[in-house]
Each structure stands twice: as structure tokens, then as C-alpha cells.
Amino acid sequence: MQVSTIILAAGQGTRMVSNLPKVLHPVNGKPLILYSIQAAKAAGSNRPVVVIGNGADEVKKTVGDEAIFVYQEKRLGTAHAVMAAERALSEFTGLILVIAGDMPLLTPETLNRLIGCQQDNSGPFAMLTVHSEDSRGFGRVLRGMNGEVRAIVEESQATSVEMKINELNVGAYCFSSDWLWAALKNIELSPTGEYFLTDLVSIAVSDGKKVQAIVLENEEESLGVNNRIHLSDAERIIRRRVNESHLLAGVTMADPNLVYIEEGVKIGKDTILFPNTRLTGKTEIGEGCEIGPNTIIDNSKIGDHCHLLASVIECAVIEDNVEMGPFCHLRKGAHLGSGVHMGNFGEVKDSFLASGVKMGHFSYIGNATIGENVNIGAGTITCNYDGEHKYSTEIGEGAFIGSDTMLVAPLKIGKGAKTGAGSVVTHDVPDGEVVAGVPARKLKGK
Numbered sequence: 001m002q003v004s005t006i007i008l009a010a011g012q013g014t015r016m017v018s019n020l021p022k023v024l025h026p027v028n029g030k031p032l033i034l035y036s037i038q039a040a041k042a043a044g045s046n047r048p049v050v051v052i053g054n055g056a057d058e059v060k061k062t063v064g065d066e067a068i069f070v071y072q073e074k075r076l077g078t079a080h081a082v083m084a085a086e087r088a089l090s091e092f093t094g095l096i097l098v099i100a101g102d103m104p105l106l107t108p109e110t111l112n113r114l115i116g117c118q119q120d121n122s123g124p125f126a127m128l129t130v131h132s133e134d135s136r137g138f139g140r141v142l143r144g145m146n147g148e149v150r151a152i153v154e155e156s157q158a159t160s161v162e163m164k165i166n167e168l169n170v171g172a173y174c175f176s177s178d179w180l181w182a183a184l185k186n187i188e189l190s191p192t193g194e195y196f197l198t199d200l201v202s203i204a205v206s207d208g209k210k211v212q213a214i215v216l217e218n219e220e221e222s223l224g225v226n227n228r229i230h231l232s233d234a235e236r237i238i239r240r241r242v243n244e245s246h247l248l249a250g251v252t253m254a255d256p257n258l259v260y261i262e263e264g265v266k267i268g269k270d271t272i273l274f275p276n277t278r279l280t281g282k283t284e285i286g287e288g289c290e291i292g293p294n295t296i297i298d299n300s301k302i303g304d305h306c307h308l309l310a311s312v313i314e315c316a317v318i319e320d321n322v323e324m325g326p327f328c329h330l331r332k333g334a335h336l337g338s339g340v341h342m343g344n345f346g347e348v349k350d351s352f353l354a355s356g357v358k359m360g361h362f363s364y365i366g367n368a369t370i371g372e373n374v375n376i377g378a379g380t381i382t383c384n385y386d387g388e389h390k391y392s393t394e395i396g397e398g399a400f401i402g403s404d405t406m407l408v409a410p411l412k413i414g415k416g417a418k419t420g421a422g423s424v425v426t427h428d429v430p431d432g433e434v435v436a437g438v439p440a441r442k443l444k445g446k
Helices: 032-042 055-065 079-086 108-119 176-186 201-205 230-248
Strands: 003-009 047-050 068-071 095-100 125-131 140-143 149-153 167-176 212-215 258-261 277-282 296-298 312-313 347-349 362-366 369-370 382-385 393-395 406-408 411-413 433-437
Touching: 003 032, 003 079, 032 055, 032 095, 032 108, 047 055, 047 079, 055 068, 079 176, 079 296, 095 108, 108 125, 108 167, 108 212, 125 406, 149 201, 149 212, 149 382, 167 176, 201 212, 230 258, 362 393, 406 411
Parallel strands: 003 047, 003 095, 047 068, 125 212, 258 277, 277 296, 296 312, 347 362, 362 382, 369 393, 382 406, 393 411
Antiparallel strands: 095 167, 125 167, 140 149, 140 167
């Protein structure tokens, strides 16, 4: 049977104390709403219907084509939000999953259990519950003498006796679509001025229909994000899940609590991650590397057996057996060939350093192509920008660039050429020639 999903994401999120819509707050680098969308799709759902309200344009821009959007003009409760999705699903006749956009810890496996439960249920819907001493504002599940679900009481309306119940409504449901749309019309306005989706339990029970409940085995899946404390809790749990998956795949972490890895990052076996390492975006790291401590790698590809200490690497490519750091910076477009060595405080941008290049500390290489086995002395700078345009520098294989050399682009240094320490090179240098001075000139007899 086909499944469609309604994701409730119209809330104000006032407890976040933020200008950003609640469902767009990031957890481990990804907005909350995307966790709900991806979990629903992984559970076999059609393209989800997202009910939006507060910050609607921002949510649509972030989610893009991943969902269908419906707008809840007045925020009159969870049942009213589901009603807003009826037009988008009016011709759908399968099962309808309803989840919140602020619950990033619900797994596809749990949603599959919920869907499977309703497929086997003779009644109109199934729901998730959890046993917890921390209610976090969830409604209480009332059961009858035989353990059947009889009603859900919202915390704001619960009596002192009902408040002691520790079985809570998680807020995830799977409905038979034909029953849902008719039953929603029978929900009455609550004393607080809202239409509660939880009233569907008592409506079903009063009609003699069975509501099935699945109790979550892992309480942490029920965490909804309503404030910054909840957000940090979700961050910690998701990071732990991600790190554990890498640990089981052969990656070593000196302290997993101090390693930050976004979903989608790929890491080869026998790589060691030291504390305060952060791997983000579509980063790929090969086997047998040592990364960190204090290293940031974003959207970059790292080869095998690289040692990267206390450095920042952004949108770059590093081939095998590269050593760099501490305090190096690879910016967008940097590409280090195999066996390259970068000393501390080196920076590379939009440049290719061929295999065997040794780049001394306190050097900057920008818009350059460096041949194999070139030695770049400490303090070398490619002067590639004149205030309006950027120009390229080319250095041939085997060249030796003396310490504190200024290479004023556009410029070409030939194979095996050398520059003296402190030179300012303003003209091309032929193969094998030695230049020095300010401006640099050919040394006689060299």
C-alpha cells in the first residue's frame, strides 16, 4: 500500500528565541526539517507534503523540490495543520504518515514499524508512544482496563492524576486516508482555541474502532526540539550516531566526543581522527590518514596516508602521502599532488602543487602551477592581484625559490631555475637561470 507523509512545520518556535524559523535550525550541519523529510522518504513515503506558516519563504527555499508545500494561514493547532494538507492529498487513497518537522531523531526503521503496524491494524490509525519521566510537554496516553488506548490528554488540560502517567504521545501517526479526512471534521475547538489532532483517538474509540500504539524502544527518538537545550541534545545524539557508524567501519577516534562529522562524509579504514577535528560537506578521506588535532576539512577530497595537523582545508584536493601543518590553510581550488610537504602557516589558493613539492612556512601560493620537486622557501609570496585582476604564476619542475621571494605575476619560472633570498621577480626566468636582487636580475656566470 502506498504511503504519503504530512510534515507539520508551521509553528512559530518562540521558545527558540530566534529570527530563524525553528525547523531551519541546523543539527550537525543540516536543518531540522530535512531530517524529517529524509526519514519519511527512507521509510518508503511518496514526496512529503510540508505544512508551512512561520518563515514560509525561507523554509521553501531551503527544502526546494524535496517536498510539496501547503500554507497554514492561521495556526489553530495540529489538526488544523493536517486539514491544510487535505487538498494536496485529496486523490490519495493509501496510508498517511503524520510527523513533526522538529523531530530529527526519528529513524526510518521506526517509521517503517509504524507503517507496518497500521497495515496490520483493523482500526483507523496507529501511533507512537514512549515511556519517560520527562514529559517535555507531550500529552498523556490513557489506557483502558485491558491496556487498549482510550484517549490522549494534552498536558495543558491534564488533571493532577493524569500528569503522573509516564506514557507519552510522541506525535507521530499513520492513518487510513479515507477515515482521516472525515474524522478531522468532527474535532471540536479546545478551550485554548486550537483543534488537537490527539482528539482523533477519542473519536475513533467512541466509534468502536481500535487505535494501535507502538511503544518506542529508544526514548531518545522521541526528542522534539522546542528550545536551544533540546537542539543541543539532538546535536549530541546525532553526532554520536554518525561517529559510531565510522568507528564500526574501521575509523579510530582518540575521543569521539570531540570529533565532529557531518552525515555524508566518507572516511577510509585505519584513519585516525584526533580531538577537535571537524569534517563537513561532501568530504572524502582515504585510508591510513592522521587528521588533527584541531583540523577543519570542508567539501574536500583527501588521499591515503596523509598527515594533516591543525589546519583548515576548504574545497580542495589532496593526493596521497601529503604532510601539512600546523596552521596551514588550503582555500578553494587548491590541489596538492602526492608527497607534497607544507610547512606551518602556509596558504594555497586556486593552485596546483605537483608531486614532491616542498613549500616552506609562512608562504602564500595563489593562482599558480608548480612543477614537480620544486622547493619553495619560507616567506615566498605570489603577488597575483593588482587591485583589479588576478594573474597566474608558473614554476617549472626542479626550480628552487629562495626564502622571502616575491613572485610578481604574470610570471613564468623555468625548469631548474633559482631565485636568491629576498628577490623580487618581475620578469620571466628561463630554464636553469639564477636570479637575485630587487628587481631580480640574472647573476653573471650562474
